[in-house]
Amino acid sequence: MGTKNQTSRREILEVERRQVMARLQGLREAVQIEVDTDPEEGDPEVHEREKNLTLIAALEGEMLSIESALRAIKRGTYGICERCGEPIPPERLEVRPEATLCVKCQADVERLLRRGIMRPRTGRR
Numbered sequence: 001m002g003t004k005n006q007t008s009r010r011e012i013l014e015v016e017r018r019q020v021m022a023r024l025q026g027l028r029e030a031v032q033i034e035v036d037t038d039p040e041e042g043d044p045e046v047h048e049r050e051k052n053l054t055l056i057a058a059l060e061g062e063m064l065s066i067e068s069a070l071r072a073i074k075r076g077t078y079g080i081c082e083r084c085g086e087p088i089p090p091e092r093l094e095v096r097p098e099a100t101l102c103v104k105c106q107a108d109v110e111r112l113l114r115r116g117i118m119r120p121r122t123g124r125r
Protein backbone atom coordinates (compact mmCIF):
# COMPACT_ATOMS: atom_id res chain seq x y z
CA MET A 1 0.00 0.00 0.00
CA GLY A 2 2.45 2.64 -1.18
CA THR A 3 1.86 6.34 -1.74
CA LYS A 4 2.15 5.94 -5.49
CA ASN A 5 -0.62 3.38 -5.43
CA GLN A 6 -2.87 5.70 -3.42
CA THR A 7 -2.38 8.50 -5.93
CA SER A 8 -3.49 6.38 -8.87
CA ARG A 9 -6.46 5.13 -6.85
CA ARG A 10 -7.45 8.70 -6.19
CA GLU A 11 -7.24 9.44 -9.90
CA ILE A 12 -9.40 6.43 -10.71
CA LEU A 13 -11.94 7.55 -8.13
CA GLU A 14 -11.94 11.14 -9.36
CA VAL A 15 -12.63 9.94 -12.91
CA GLU A 16 -15.34 7.63 -11.67
CA ARG A 17 -16.89 10.42 -9.67
CA ARG A 18 -17.02 12.70 -12.70
CA GLN A 19 -18.63 9.96 -14.77
CA VAL A 20 -21.25 9.18 -12.15
CA MET A 21 -21.93 12.89 -11.68
CA ALA A 22 -22.48 13.38 -15.43
CA ARG A 23 -24.85 10.42 -15.59
CA LEU A 24 -26.74 11.66 -12.54
CA GLN A 25 -27.11 15.10 -14.04
CA GLY A 26 -28.52 13.71 -17.28
CA LEU A 27 -30.94 11.46 -15.45
CA ARG A 28 -32.10 14.18 -13.09
CA GLU A 29 -32.83 16.43 -16.05
CA ALA A 30 -34.75 13.63 -17.79
CA VAL A 31 -36.81 13.03 -14.65
CA GLN A 32 -37.59 16.71 -14.29
CA ILE A 33 -38.82 17.00 -17.85
CA GLU A 34 -41.24 14.14 -17.34
CA VAL A 35 -42.56 15.48 -14.07
CA ASP A 36 -45.85 16.62 -15.66
CA THR A 37 -47.11 13.15 -16.56
CA ASP A 38 -50.06 11.80 -14.64
CA PRO A 39 -49.14 8.61 -12.76
CA GLU A 40 -52.78 7.42 -12.89
CA GLU A 41 -52.72 7.03 -16.64
CA GLY A 42 -50.12 4.26 -16.83
CA ASP A 43 -48.18 6.34 -19.27
CA PRO A 44 -45.09 4.58 -20.66
CA GLU A 45 -43.21 7.74 -19.76
CA VAL A 46 -44.08 7.14 -16.12
CA HIS A 47 -42.48 3.73 -16.33
CA GLU A 48 -39.42 5.32 -17.88
CA ARG A 49 -39.35 7.87 -15.08
CA GLU A 50 -39.52 5.17 -12.42
CA LYS A 51 -36.66 3.37 -14.08
CA ASN A 52 -34.66 6.58 -14.07
CA LEU A 53 -35.45 7.20 -10.42
CA THR A 54 -34.20 3.72 -9.52
CA LEU A 55 -31.05 4.39 -11.51
CA ILE A 56 -30.59 7.75 -9.79
CA ALA A 57 -30.86 6.10 -6.38
CA ALA A 58 -28.26 3.50 -7.38
CA LEU A 59 -25.91 6.15 -8.75
CA GLU A 60 -26.36 8.28 -5.63
CA GLY A 61 -25.30 5.30 -3.57
CA GLU A 62 -22.27 4.83 -5.77
CA MET A 63 -21.46 8.50 -5.45
CA LEU A 64 -21.50 8.23 -1.65
CA SER A 65 -19.13 5.26 -1.78
CA ILE A 66 -16.77 7.09 -4.09
CA GLU A 67 -16.84 10.18 -1.89
CA SER A 68 -16.19 8.28 1.31
CA ALA A 69 -13.33 6.43 -0.39
CA LEU A 70 -11.86 9.79 -1.45
CA ARG A 71 -12.24 11.07 2.11
CA ALA A 72 -10.50 7.95 3.39
CA ILE A 73 -7.59 8.60 1.03
CA LYS A 74 -7.32 12.15 2.40
CA ARG A 75 -7.40 10.90 5.97
CA GLY A 76 -4.91 8.17 5.13
CA THR A 77 -7.32 5.42 6.15
CA TYR A 78 -7.96 4.19 2.64
CA GLY A 79 -7.83 0.42 2.35
CA ILE A 80 -8.97 -0.05 5.94
CA CYS A 81 -12.48 -1.27 6.65
CA GLU A 82 -14.63 1.50 8.14
CA ARG A 83 -16.55 -0.97 10.21
CA CYS A 84 -14.07 -3.42 11.71
CA GLY A 85 -10.75 -1.67 11.03
CA GLU A 86 -9.26 -4.65 9.25
CA PRO A 87 -7.30 -4.07 6.03
CA ILE A 88 -9.35 -4.48 2.84
CA PRO A 89 -7.61 -6.99 0.53
CA PRO A 90 -5.91 -5.23 -2.43
CA GLU A 91 -7.68 -7.61 -4.84
CA ARG A 92 -10.97 -6.20 -3.65
CA LEU A 93 -9.81 -2.61 -4.10
CA GLU A 94 -8.66 -3.53 -7.57
CA VAL A 95 -12.20 -4.52 -8.53
CA ARG A 96 -13.98 -1.92 -6.42
CA PRO A 97 -11.71 1.07 -5.77
CA GLU A 98 -14.59 2.79 -3.97
CA ALA A 99 -14.88 0.04 -1.36
CA THR A 100 -14.59 1.28 2.22
CA LEU A 101 -15.72 -1.98 3.82
CA CYS A 102 -14.16 -5.42 3.76
CA VAL A 103 -16.09 -8.23 2.05
CA LYS A 104 -17.45 -9.55 5.33
CA CYS A 105 -18.68 -6.17 6.61
CA GLN A 106 -20.12 -5.31 3.20
CA ALA A 107 -22.13 -8.55 3.30
CA ASP A 108 -23.25 -7.81 6.87
CA VAL A 109 -24.33 -4.28 6.01
CA GLU A 110 -26.19 -5.43 2.90
CA ARG A 111 -28.01 -8.07 4.90
CA LEU A 112 -29.03 -5.51 7.51
CA LEU A 113 -30.17 -3.10 4.80
CA ARG A 114 -32.29 -5.80 3.18
CA ARG A 115 -33.93 -6.56 6.50
CA GLY A 116 -34.60 -2.88 6.97
CA ILE A 117 -32.67 -2.83 10.25
CA MET A 118 -30.23 -0.29 8.95
CA ARG A 119 -31.02 2.69 6.81
CA PRO A 120 -28.85 3.46 3.83
CA ARG A 121 -26.68 6.52 4.25
CA THR A 122 -28.07 8.96 1.76
CA GLY A 123 -26.84 12.42 1.04
CA ARG A 124 -30.32 13.75 0.40
CA ARG A 125 -31.27 17.13 1.73
Ligand SMILES: [Zn+2]
Pocket (backbone or CB within 6 Å): 081, 082, 083, 084, 085, 086, 101, 102, 103, 104, 105, 106
Ligand atom coordinates in the same frame (compact mmCIF):
# COMPACT_ATOMS: atom_id res chain seq x y z
ZN1 LIG B 1 -14.76 -5.08 7.96
